[in-house]
Amino acid sequence: MNRRDFVKTTTLALFGARLYGAAKKPRTVITIFQRGAVDGLNMIVPYGERAYYDARPTIAIPRDQVLDLDGFFGAHPSLQSLLPLWKNRSLAVIHAAGSPDATRSHFDAQDFMESGTPGIKSTRDGFLARALAARTGGAKLRAVSLTQTMPRIFAGSQDAIATPDITKFGNAMTAKVFASMYPEAFEAARVLQSVQAASTAAYPRNPLGNSLQQLARLIKSDIGLELAFTDVGGWDTHAGQNTPLANNLRGFAEAIAAFANDLGSRMHDVTVVTTSEFGRTVRENGNRGTDHGHGTVMLVLGGGVKGGMHGPWPGLGREQLFEGRDLAITTDFRDVFAEVLGVNVFPGHKARPVRFSAS
Amino acid sequence: MSASAGERERAAHVLDRLAFGARPGEVDRVTQLGVDRWIELQLHPERGDDAKSDARVAQYAREVIPDLSAQRILRAAESERQLNEVMLDFWMNHFNVFAGKRLDRYLIADYERETIRPRMWGSFEELLLATAKSPAMLVYLDNARSRGGALNENYARELMELHTLGVDGGYTQKDVTELARVLTGWSITRPDDGDIRFVFRRGVHDGGTKQVLGVTIQGGGMEEGERMIRFLARHPSTARFLATKLCQRLVADEPPPALVARVALRFTATNGDLRETVRAIVTSREFHDPRYYDAKMKSPFEYAISAIRAAGGTIVNPLPLARELRKLGEPLYFAQPPTGYADDAETWGNSGALVARVEFALALSTNKLRGIRIVTSDADALAKQLGAPEFQRQ
Numbered sequence: 001m002n003r004r005d006f007v008k009t010t011t012l013a014l015f016g017a018r019l020y021g022a023a024k025k026p027r028t029v030i031t032i033f034q035r036g037a038v039d040g041l042n043m044i045v046p047y048g049e050r051a052y053y054d055a056r057p058t059i060a061i062p063r064d065q066v067l068d069l070d071g072f073f074g075a076h077p078s079l080q081s082l083l084p085l086w087k088n089r090s091l092a093v094i095h096a097a098g099s100p101d102a103t104r105s106h107f108d109a110q111d112f113m114e115s116g117t118p119g120i121k122s123t124r125d126g127f128l129a130r131a132l133a134a135r136t137g138g139a140k141l142r143a144v145s146l147t148q149t150m151p152r153i154f155a156g157s158q159d160a161i162a163t164p165d166i167t168k169f170g171n172a173m174t175a176k177v178f179a180s181m182y183p184e185a186f187e188a189a190r191v192l193q194s195v196q197a198a199s200t201a202a203y204p205r206n207p208l209g210n211s212l213q214q215l216a217r218l219i220k221s222d223i224g225l226e227l228a229f230t231d232v233g234g235w236d237t238h239a240g241q242n243t244p245l246a247n248n249l250r251g252f253a254e255a256i257a258a259f260a261n262d263l264g265s266r267m268h269d270v271t272v273v274t275t276s277e278f279g280r281t282v283r284e285n286g287n288r289g290t291d292h293g294h295g296t297v298m299l300v301l302g303g304g305v306k307g308g309m310h311g312p313w314p315g316l317g318r319e320q321l322f323e324g325r326d327l328a329i330t331t332d333f334r335d336v337f338a339e340v341l342g343v344n345v346f347p348g349h350k351a352r353p354v355r356f357s358a359s
Numbered sequence: 360m361s362a363s364a365g366e367r368e369r370a371a372h373v374l375d376r377l378a379f380g381a382r383p384g385e386v387d388r389v390t391q392l393g394v395d396r397w398i399e400l401q402l403h404p405e406r407g408d409d410a411k412s413d414a415r416v417a418q419y420a421r422e423v424i425p426d427l428s429a430q431r432i433l434r435a436a437e438s439e440r441q442l443n444e445v446m447l448d449f450w451m452n453h454f455n456v457f458a459g460k461r462l463d464r465y466l467i468a469d470y471e472r473e474t475i476r477p478r479m480w481g482s483f484e485e486l487l488l489a490t491a492k493s494p495a496m497l498v499y500l501d502n503a504r505s506r507g508g509a510l511n512e513n514y515a516r517e518l519m520e521l522h523t524l525g526v527d528g529g530y531t532q533k534d535v536t537e538l539a540r541v542l543t544g545w546s547i548t549r550p551d552d553g554d555i556r557f558v559f560r561r562g563v564h565d566g567g568t569k570q571v572l573g574v575t576i577q578g579g580g581m582e583e584g585e586r587m588i589r590f591l592a593r594h595p596s597t598a599r600f601l602a603t604k605l606c607q608r609l610v611a612d613e614p615p616p617a618l619v620a621r622v623a624l625r626f627t628a629t630n631g632d633l634r635e636t637v638r639a640i641v642t643s644r645e646f647h648d649p650r651y652y653d654a655k656m657k658s659p660f661e662y663a664i665s666a667i668r669a670a671g672g673t674i675v676n677p678l679p680l681a682r683e684l685r686k687l688g689e690p691l692y693f694a695q696p697p698t699g700y701a702d703d704a705e706t707w708g709n710s711g712a713l714v715a716r717v718e719f720a721l722a723l724s725t726n727k728l729r730g731i732r733i734v735t736s737d738a739d740a741l742a743k744q745l746g747a748p749e750f751q752r753q
Binding site: 035036102103104105106107108145148149150152155160161162163164169170171173174177178181182184185186188189233234236238239285286287289291292323 | 501504505506508509510511512513516520521526532535688695696697698701705706707708709710711712713714717718721739742743746747748
């Protein structure tokens with residue numbers, strides 16, 4: 001059985017429908033990839049753990065600076081703009097999440113995450129491409145990646161386009177000369193040029209804000225967008241991490257908060273997921289930074305999400321760490337995506353519900 | 360008759376792969392000279408005369424990124440030493456340094472001109488060692504700041520994963536940490552002490568005994584790192600990894616395994632002689648097999664330069680083109696991850712990229728690309744030729 005059949009028959013029919021309930025209209029799913037391996041422990045801080053402070057004498061976020069979430073975890077102060085979403089229970093935080101493969105190579109870990117098959121390099125397509133194939137939407141433009149090149153996560157899909165700027169995708173003059181040579185691309189361009197919806201919210205002036213603003217316009221225009229992807233870099237903080245991490249997290253949080261504000265009640269039809277290839281060492285390194293680790297934190301927000309902390313916390317005690325040095329993983333990223341997408345597009349993986357979905 | 364037609368196709372193939380595409384009349388010139396003779400000349404860039412190109416780039420000699428980009432573009436478009444420029448593109452990407460990282464904005468010019476360029480046809484070991492001691496790499500992958508008892512693993516990991524053994528080359532997390540210990544003290548002089556140079560800081564070197572890949576290293580000084588870097592350069596995994604990557608660049612995204620194996624053997628037999636390694640590829644039966652003609656997607660840089668060459672364009676000012684490369688998705692010197700840019704059709708072949716390329720083709724053909732002048736009687740036809748699917752391949 002090929003993978004497409006696997007998805008369409010086994011998973012969708014049996015597993016997907018039974019476990020997650022037959023969805024009415026599937027939500028638009030936005031995936032934000034934090035490339036470079038974000039330090040999940042300073043993003044969502046386990047400030048109730050003494051071991052956290054012992055391992056990070058110079059870079060830990062002090063107890064009195066975290067934004068308390070539940071008396072044990074607190075958000076990095078730069079995530080202030082996400083607090084309203086936490087308070088209205090539309091933000092789920094899944095800590096100690098990630099890919100079970102032990103690689104600490106950025107490239108391999110991103111590849112494994114985007115193919116959705118940790119440890120297997122021969123998978124040709126990306127899991128969002130498989131999710132798109134499993135869905136039945138009939139719009140002319142079903143999936144967009146707000147990136148310069150087509151990401152691995154959409155590999156193998158004929159229905160996705162990649163462009164960093166939807167407003168500059170195919171002008172009228174080039175369409176005149178090239179539309180017959182590349183009919184599909186210019187059909188997509190026509191759809192994008194038909195987008196009229198304005199975006200009113202105040203987005204931060206950064207690439208993620210720019211990408212999410214474009215996605216908000218696409219969603220408000222009802223073109224039938226089903227899946228979208230964008231990525232944001234700068235998380236590979238090997239040295240002097242506190243200032244750049246604070247700045248990056250602020251830009252990240254402000255962009256997502258602006259997106260949620262912009263969509264308003266339309267946010268009910270949208271789910272946003274954030275992920276990163278792995279986390280970083282529990283112990284700070286010799287340069288007030290952190291090296292490549294294992295578990296990290298994922299966020300899910302939007303329609304149908306039951307806000308709060310989800311997933312078991314493995315602890316930071318020496319014997320609790322992965323390979324004696326890194327945050328262990330208690331929630332497989334595939335379980336998070338299977339729940340968000342409403343379909344298990346991960347061959348060989350028996351998905352377990354994380355239960356952040358409101359029923 | 361058919362033999363000479365085949366020879367013309369072979370000439371077009373080598374101009375696609377071992378050069379940045381053919382200029383008008385160039386396929387005939389290479390056919391006339393003889394394809395194999397042309398290849399041999401390209402394998403010895405030091406023998407040919409390139410005075411015209413040297414004179415052109417001389418006005419961009421400052422150690423700043425605009426000048427460096429200008430030189431890179433002009434050499435790729437106009438130098439007679441085309442394979443030299445193809446290999447520069449390969450090695451700068453293999454040993455990627457991101458100009459946006461701290462001091463690298465200032466260090467990358469020296470890195471390209473003094474570290475990479477002079478060592479592309481010698482032994483891999485010397486090239487590797489030179490990058491390991493280059494201030495640009497020491498800053499980019501943080502080794503300059505790694506100290507005994509206060510390690511930074513970044514460079515040690517990428518040295519094995521990306522520069523030598525490959526991710527499946529048989530090292531463990533323990534090897535990464537131990538190699539980082541070996542390399543403690545490999546650092547740079549302070550910026551306020553004038554020119555930034557490599558320095559070994561004995562005071563922060565971890566003098567303990569280490570074990571890397573089964574090798575025991577007694578505590579010493581800088582020679583520990585030199586020994587391990589030479590060991591890595593000669594490791595069988597390195598031969599296999601480099602042979603694969605070079606064949607991917609020059610032959611196909613999925614190169615024939617038998618060719619990769621032969622190239623790896625040649626690499627090992629010649630102690631990593633890069634001229635002989637490249638020669639083993641470009642003189643192979645597989646390289647010249649018509650099934651691999653047009654089998655590779657051009658990268659944005661290859662596409663832009665080859666379009667200008669095919670159109671017989673004149674570069675009046677190379678700087679606007681550097682900005683165009685950003686729009687096409689491959690800004691020179693600004694690949695952030697240590698992997699550099701991808702080199703396969705999956706990455707560059709999506710519809711968004713194609714739309715950007717046809718816009719470039721149309722702008723170039725209608726003389727709307729700043730800094731480039733072309734002469735054509737039929738701009739529409741030229742745009743269609745440069746925007747066509749066939750021209751995206753090489």
